[in-house]
Amino acid sequence: MPQTSFSIDTLHQKVARIFLNAGLSPQQAQPVARVITAGERDGCKSHGVYRVDGCLRTLRAGKVQPLAQPALADDGGGVIRVDADGGFSPAAFELGAPVLVERAKTLGVAALVINNCTHFSALWPEIEVLTDAGLAAMAMCPSYSSVAPSGGNAALLGTNPFAFGWPRPDNPPYVFDFATSVVARGEIELHRQAGKPLPEGWAVDVEGNPTTDPEAALAGAMLPFGAHKGSAISTMIELLAGAMIGDLTSDEALAYLGTTSILPHHGELILAFSPERFSAGRPGDPFARADALIDAIVGQGARLPSQRRFAARKASVRDGIVLSEAEVALLDRLETAGAQDG
Amino acid sequence: MPQTSFSIDTLHQKVARIFLNAGLSPQQAQPVARVITAGERDGCKSHGVYRVDGCLRTLRAGKVQPLAQPALADDGGGVIRVDADGGFSPAAFELGAPVLVERAKTLGVAALVINNCTHFSALWPEIEVLTDAGLAAMAMCPSYSSVAPSGGNAALLGTNPFAFGWPRPDNPPYVFDFATSVVARGEIELHRQAGKPLPEGWAVDVEGNPTTDPEAALAGAMLPFGAHKGSAISTMIELLAGAMIGDLTSDEALAYLGTTSILPHHGELILAFSPERFSAGRPGDPFARADALIDAIVGQGARLPSQRRFAARKASVRDGIVLSEAEVALLDRLETAGAQDG
Structure with a gap:
């Protein structure tokens, strides 16, 4: 799959231009671009450039103020x-x-x-x-x-x-x-798109009965994690x-x-x-004592939350953020579209 | 099963006497007795008079200071x-x-x-x-x-x-x-006493393998709720x-x-x-808006946490706190024992 690598700053500038072109003030556009670029940098695809389109749709619906x-x-x-x-x-x-x-x-x-x-x-x-x-x-x-x-x-x-x-x-x-639902809503969307049944315990249908059908789940309700x-x-x-x-x-x-x-x-x-x-006034260094606990978790082979994200960040800082051609094409299109609207 | 009913105050005085007889200062004994009586009043048997013995054992082990x-x-x-x-x-x-x-x-x-x-x-x-x-x-x-x-x-x-x-x-x-383990440790003890296997997902044995054997679970480790x-x-x-x-x-x-x-x-x-x-400075009354949410939860037939406890409290306030003869005998014995030691 053809890919393009962006430095973190280059991707940030590109995302910010999309929002500036769509009419956001710099005060709004720059922080939004920072958060989206950070998501992409950390390999959180669901909070990366994927979000740009949703932000613009919300803007077009008049439900967010571009000059707030x-x-x-x-x-x-x-x-x-x-x-x-x-x-x-x-x-x-x-x-x-x-x-x-x-x-x-x-x-x-x-x-x-x-x-x-x-x-x-x-x-x-x-x-x-x-x-x-x-x-x-x-x-x-x-x-x-x-x-x-x-x-x-x-x-x-x-x-x-x-x-x-x-x-x-x-x-x-x-x-x-983390979401306090069993899974994020996006996971159910992905199952629907893939035509795959949901695992048990994720959702109920409109009647409140347990369901493994993604369509029925999206029409019904998800369930909280941990009952x-x-x-x-x-x-x-x-x-x-x-x-x-x-x-x-x-x-x-x-x-x-x-x-x-x-x-x-x-x-x-x-x-x-x-x-x-x-x-x-209490004995011991809280940071050293916390490290001892965290080391003991890792020491039994358990994974810490966010470790995958920090590893992706390290790679992005070293190698740049890699986007697919489709993602780049989407960003290019949104950048131009916003400029034409504006 | 023969039972005795105590007013909340009478039970409090009885529990407080046990701790006073065991050497606690009034400053320590009265709040401990309040908390234990409140547990019993609310039908939380695991935090009621059942706890008296554990408190006294901890005292005898020298791990809590009676005159703190x-x-x-x-x-x-x-x-x-x-x-x-x-x-x-x-x-x-x-x-x-x-x-x-x-x-x-x-x-x-x-x-x-x-x-x-x-x-x-x-x-x-x-x-x-x-x-x-x-x-x-x-x-x-x-x-x-x-x-x-x-x-x-x-x-x-x-x-x-x-x-x-x-x-x-x-x-x-x-x-x-709630405990952030799947269940409280006492639940595993109860299964052990009853000779019943644990449900899946409660515990691992000393090797870290899933187990349904209460003995193996107590020697191993419980698991957190919600993975x-x-x-x-x-x-x-x-x-x-x-x-x-x-x-x-x-x-x-x-x-x-x-x-x-x-x-x-x-x-x-x-x-x-x-x-x-x-x-x-924000619109709306936070208490009224919270009530609307809580009413909506109850309105779909979901139970609120602590409802069973509040119902038990209401009954205790009205009818007194009912203890079994065995519980009363235990409290009587602990009251006398502490007085003889003291």
Whole structure:
């Protein structure tokens, strides 16, 4: 299969041009391009250039504001708020992150609330900004109703991602970032496209009965991971990163959009913790003790989350990001189309 | 089966006398008795009077300090710390909770760290103190190594409980509290006692192979709930509520005790969130919007976590707490034994 290799910066510039040509302000386009390029760099195809088209469709549907100007509200307490002004989340996050870092280092724990945004990225790009600053971090957000609560029969919860990171001075951070559904919705789409039945336990049909038919699953609802425990965590995410922060739950987000074919609009909650502050006065170095635990996990042959991603990143930094001819052709077409529209 | 009914207060006094007779200070005995009585009141037999004996064994083993005097450290920031002084956790929590509540209301988010404690209770008694104060809350702690990480083959992680609560003005709070292992260790003990095989997926033997033999499972390791996702959450708990707070991980807790037959010694992390602060300036009432979500879950026939517990509580408040003759005889014996030792 013919391929083209891009440096990280070249791909970033290309993706940013697409969004600039489509009418986004530089303040919106650059952070969106950074997050998409990071996804492609880390081998996360579902969060890489594949996302460009969905972003543009959401823009054409009028459900994201290309010239949004995120605004920071900070009363000096533990909660920093950024109103994304109806734009994409990455610009809002980049505005709030430095304040979150400063506040977590001052108070020990702090929270960043992002409101009123279109959120399409994974959560690890945000988590890693915080681990790079030496903080532990937790992030979560709703999406739109596609998951039935455990014991229920209809889509209500979102795939509600939950992410966590721990900084490691001499290693990539410990990072996980996963949907609280058994699988991401994209996995079911892939089974449908391939004409393959789903494994048991992924989904229910519109009647609430277990199904292995991808079409029936997409019409019905996915199931949470870990049965009632995963369902409870997904519900926690709706409550904390929806109701508590005064932003849409997955059910409300679906009502607002009327479709799951464009990107969801809601808020996000990010917590940051200073290990120095939390361990102050206690024996031992928290980073060394964490490393001992992580080494013991790896030592029994278990894999750490994100290891595949960090390996892909290393290869991308060394060899560039490799795209297929089809992907390049798509990016070229989107770049030109946006310029012609604009 | 002959039974005796106790009022909540009468049972509390009886349990407290056992601990006072065993040499605990009132500052230690009363909070321990409160937590154990609350477990029995809520029909949580595994956290009710059943726990008294384990507490006393840990005391006799010299692994918990009967006269511990918890000490609060508060620098006015977001992290409040209580050193439990080697005592039971409930006294430490009761000392820190009012400060945590005040701080979460002032800053929006705050954390209570408990260090150097013997922890035997469920996490919901602590969560409900915070939801009763109108706060959302999250709590977690390590235990001692009995769970293999997903893909691993030996006990390293603890059963690491994770709990969350959301306050509901006109209803009992939304509360979950579960082990991040597939099941609690006690479930495997019960299968062993009953001579019944375990369901698939609960445990591995000492070689790391899946097993349904309870004996082999107890010698080997339990598995996390939700495969790699639950394993990642359990690891997060080790990192945040072990390494970060400068207290023992499950591996270190087991090394310290040398046995899983007495209660674990470690720390705990509790986060509290003010919904008023997090939703300030945003449209809608967070409590009403949360209720709509929770009603929708119940409306599809799904059960909320803790509902069985709240129903048991209601019955206990109305009819008293009913204990079997064997339980009463045990409590009588422990009460007298402690008095004779003392």
